[in-house]
Amino acid sequence: NTIHALLGRNGAGKTTLMQVLTGQEFETSGTVEVFGAAPRENAAVLSRVCFVKESQRYPDNFRVTHALRAARLLFPNWDAAFAAQLVEEFALREKQLIKRLSRGQLSAVGVIIGLASRAPLTFFDEPYLGLDAVARQLFYDRLLTDYSEHPRTVVLSTHLIDEVSDLIEHVVLIDKGKILLDEDAEALRDRAVTVTGPGSAVEQFVAGRPELHREQLGGFLRVTVTGAPARPVGTDLEFEPVSLQQFVVRTTQSHGPQHNDGPVGAGAGRRESS
Structure with missing residues (x-):
């Protein structure tokens, strides 16, 4: 149930x-x-x-x-x-x-x-x-x-x-x-975090972590990573929780652009409504 x-x-x-x-x-x-x-x-x-x-x-x-x-x-x-x-x-x-x-x-x-x-x-x-x-x-x-x-x-x-x-x-x-x-x-709600800060500091923090999304904001970098990393104290990094919707969207995007190459069941080669 x-x-x-x-x-x-x-x-x-x-x-x-x-x-x-x-x-x-x-x-x-x-x-x-x-x-x-x-x-x-x-x-x-x-x-x-x-x-x-x-x-x-x-x-x-x-x-x-x-x-x-x-x-x-x-x-x-x-x-x-x-x-x-x-x-x-x-x-x-x-x-x-x-x-x-x-x-x-x-x-x-x-x-x-x-x-x-x-x-x-x-x-x-x-x-x-x-x-x-x-x-x-x-x-x-x-x-x-x-x-x-x-x-x-x-x-x-x-x-x-x-x-x-x-x-x-x-x-x-x-x-x-x-x-x-x-x-x-x-469990998914606590799976990812978005880190924002100076590019070099963010790169150092996210090194080796699975990334879902990244974007450059001038000299700043904003990266969404999975896992529950320890957050360092006394840095210029900002941490934001990732909503379930954001996590789902980023996870889907990380698997590439949309195209149909064999949906589940009998719908192969056919688009469906949702």
Whole structure:
């Protein structure tokens, strides 16, 4: 029971990975097991999995209430009272036609289904698209509260890393279809530091340390290094903590420019939405 952040730039393979794990794509090599079994066309597995897609499609005549009724039939742990509460909090009406909803309202429908499903394994693929800051915070608050009361595994794909940094317990970072990080979020928060000061002093301090980023500022140098180095006393060096978002960005950048050379699963040679 953990809230995982699935991170990576556009085209990294995040959506493809989630599609493979939820039985919607075939893996191109290896084996995939969810709850100890292959997920594809496996009702016993898929009844315990909820996948909230960034671009979920509904029949043209569907209203919000139809989507909620369908979810009730799909998910054994469905909480209708919680869903009704969320509909009100996100300012939706159950009789609204889904095809007439705004981008943010459509995202809210997905968020409601994902939360109220209480599925043991829930995937949210960029669920915040179109949601304003207030609605996004409502999602984060309800997710954290309900997760505390009903522990389960949540996988959250997002680019808004700083916004969710207080929620996530584990980070998986992928780029070009490869896993760069698969670690506890708390450990990553203390992994790197940015050092700024006179060029020669900074060079001496960072010598031999793995670098994530460096930039020249006139006669000064600013370098981000990994590890938790002892900070010398009585020097002209300045030290800044590196946020989780900065660490993820710098780690990704350190592995080169973006290009697709074989994303995870069935998406090889094809760009994907996130």
